[in-house]
Amino acid sequence: QVQLVESGGGVVQPGRSLRLSCAASGYRFSDYGMHWVRQAPGKGLEWVASIWNDGSHENYADSVRGRFSVSRDNSENTLYLQMSSLRVEDTAIYYCTRDLRGNQIDYWGQGTLLTVSS
Amino acid sequence: QSVLTQPPSVSAAPGQTVTISCSGSSSSIGTNYVSWYQQLPGTAPKLLIYDNDKRPSGIPDRFSGSKSGTSATLGITGLQAGDEADYYCKTWDSSLSVGIFGGGTKLTVL
Numbered sequence: 001q002v003q004l005v006e007s008g009g010g011v012v013q014p015g016r017s018l019r020l021s022c023a024a025s026g027y028r029f030s031d032y033g034m035h036w037v038r039q040a041p042g043k044g045l046e047w048v049a050s051i052w053n054d055g056s057h058e059n060y061a062d063s064v065r066g067r068f069s070v071s072r073d074n075s076e077n078t079l080y081l082q083m084s085s086l087r088v089e090d091t092a093i094y095y096c097t098r099d100l101r102g103n104q105i106d107y108w109g110q111g112t113l114l115t116v117s118s
Numbered sequence: 119q120s121v122l123t124q125p126p127s128v129s130a131a132p133g134q135t136v137t138i139s140c141s142g143s144s145s146s147i148g149t150n151y152v153s154w155y156q157q158l159p160g161t162a163p164k165l166l167i168y169d170n171d172k173r174p175s176g177i178p179d180r181f182s183g184s185k186s187g188t189s190a191t192l193g194i195t196g197l198q199a200g201d202e203a204d205y206y207c208k209t210w211d212s213s214l215s216v217g218i219f220g221g222g223t224k225l226t227v228l
Contacts, residue, residue: 035217045155045163045206047217059215062119100168103210103217104153108162 002026002107004096009112016086022079022096022109030054030074033099036081038092039111048094049081050103064090086116120146120211122220129226130197138192138223140207146218150210152190154183157204157222166205167192194225202227 008020022034036048049060049070058070069082079096093111100106123141130136140152154167165174167183170190182193190207207220 037217037219044204044222045157045208045219047208047219050217059217061216095162100153100165102151102169104151104165104168105155105208106165106168106174108164110162 002098004098004107004109006094006096006109006112009094009114011115011117012086013118014086014088014116017082017084018086018114019083020081020094020096020112020114022081024077024079024096024098027098029072029077033103034070034072034079035097035099035103035105036070036079037095037097037105037108038090039095040089040092043092046092050099051079083114086114088116090114091116120214120216120218122146122207122209122218124205124207124220124223126221127224127226129228131228132197132199134197135193135195136197136225137194138205138207138225140190140192140220142188142190142209142218143211144188145213146188146209146211147185147190148188149212152183152185152207152209154181154190154192155206155208157206159203163206197227199227201225 003025035050051070067085096109097105098107155163157163170185171183
């Protein structure tokens, strides 16, 4: 069965950097695009970034463009989100998700919590 | 900035039918597939509807989706207490090349 397991969340000070990871299993990772989606405490879902199956193309939400970078290692079945210049408003649960097709999401990880606070 | 508009809340009694609307634009819903997600309290979202109107295996036919022009609708019939959750629509904006979620709708089963 498809499993997506995020890691790397925690508490970080504003302005610092952090990298999230997502280990995928149960399917051929290199066949599917991936997305990061976040949810601030008590708020709705926010799409963050996406990457094509071969890593050749990325897209970003305006709120993170220039600060976040999505990448993947298809040999390790792992998705990454490198986050820099973190802000308090980046505090959220970050979900790793799989693209079904047409930028639709079919599987979600359990999420990892990032707290940006001084 | 591309926006998908959903009602903040809907409610209905058990056994009743409810619909949740999702309004977008020509470059978002008008051009791309719409998917719907259910988020039960304290859990990750789950796919309910994809390709505007298709259900993944395991999703009961009480849940349905439709799309017309720049709007989409999620329908739930035979409401059950376990349907109480937040529901989100999602699509892609082809002009901005970004994914977008609706603001979410909280369903209360009275």
